[in-house]
Amino acid sequence: MSTRTPFIAGNWKMHLDHLEAIQLVQQLSYRLNPRDIAEVEIAVIPPFTALRSIQTLIEGDKLELGLGAQDAHWEDSGAYTGAVAPPMLAKLAVDYVLVGHSERRSRFGDDDDVVARKLGAVQRHGMIPILCVGETLEERDAGRAEEVVDRQLRAALAGLDRPHEVVIAYEPVWAIGTGRTATPDDADHMCAAVRRIVGEIGGDTQAVRVQYGGSVKAGNAGDLLARPDIDGALVGGASLDPDGFAAICRAGREGAVGA
Numbered sequence: 001m002s003t004r005t006p007f008i009a010g011n012w013k014m015h016l017d018h019l020e021a022i023q024l025v026q027q028l029s030y031r032l033n034p035r036d037i038a039e040v041e042i043a044v045i046p047p048f049t050a051l052r053s054i055q056t057l058i059e060g061d062k063l064e065l066g067l068g069a070q071d072a073h074w075e076d077s078g079a080y081t082g083a084v085a086p087p088m089l090a091k092l093a094v095d096y097v098l099v100g101h102s103e104r105r106s107r108f109g110d111d112d113d114v115v116a117r118k119l120g121a122v123q124r125h126g127m128i129p130i131l132c133v134g135e136t137l138e139e140r141d142a143g144r145a146e147e148v149v150d151r152q153l154r155a156a157l158a159g160l161d162r163p164h165e166v167v168i169a170y171e172p173v174w175a176i177g178t179g180r181t182a183t184p185d186d187a188d189h190m191c192a193a194v195r196r197i198v199g200e201i202g203g204d205t206q207a208v209r210v211q212y213g214g215s216v217k218a219g220n221a222g223d224l225l226a227r228p229d230i231d232g233a234l235v236g237g238a239s240l241d242p243d244g245f246a247a248i249c250r251a252g253r254e255g256a257v258g259a
C-alpha cells in the first residue's frame, strides 16, 4: 500500500460562470462522504472568474476541498494584458496551479521554457504546481512517448531543489476529451517512468505524486487508480458532474487501499 495520499483534481477548463461554480461545489460537497474527504485530497480548479466565490464558499462552509487555478503568468506584475500573476492567486488562498496543460502548450504557445518559468513562479509564491506532461498520438505511434515525457519533465524540473514537491499529471494528449483512455497498464507504466525520471533529477521517488489524466470517469477510475504508480487523477469533463466526480474520489480512496 502506498503512503502517498491520493489526489483527485477537477479541471473545469472554460466552463461555468461563478454562480454555476458555486452550485457545483455545493452539490459536490453533499455527495462526498467523510471517509473520502479524510483519505483523499480533493481539489477543484475553476476558471479565474469563479476563484473568489469558491474560496469564500470553501472558507465559509469549512469544506475540505483544495482550490486550484488553471494557469499563472511567471511575472509578479506588469504590462501583460489578460494575464494573472501568482501573487494574486496566492492572495485568494489558491493551493494548486496547473502548469503546462496540453491545451496551454498547443493553443497558447506555452513551450518548455515558459512552462519552467511559470512553475518556478508558482512555487515561489507558496503554491503547488500541477505539471502536466504527455505525448501526442503521433509521438506515441512513433514510439517516442517516454522520450517526450522525459524532455518535458527535465525542462520543467531541472534546477529545482525538491522536484518531488510538484504534482505531476501524466496526460496523453490523445486521451484528453476524446473518450479514449490509456489502458491502466500503459498509464501505470508511464507514471512509473515519471517517478523514475523525477528520481534522476534528484527528487524523492516515493514522495512525488503522479496523477493520470485523460477521459477519466466513474466507470474507468477504479481500474486506473488501483495501479501502484497512479496516485490520483486530473479529471476534465467528468468533474463537471457532481455524482461522477464524487464516484471518482471514492475510487481514489479504494484504489489507495489496493495499490
Ligand SMILES: O=C[C@H](O)COP(=O)(O)O
Residues within 6 Å of the ligand: 011, 101, 171, 175, 176, 177, 178, 179, 213, 214, 215, 216, 234, 235, 236, 237, 238
Ligand atoms: O485537465 C484535465 C484533462 O485535460 C483531462 O480532460 P478530460 O477528462 O476531459 O479528458
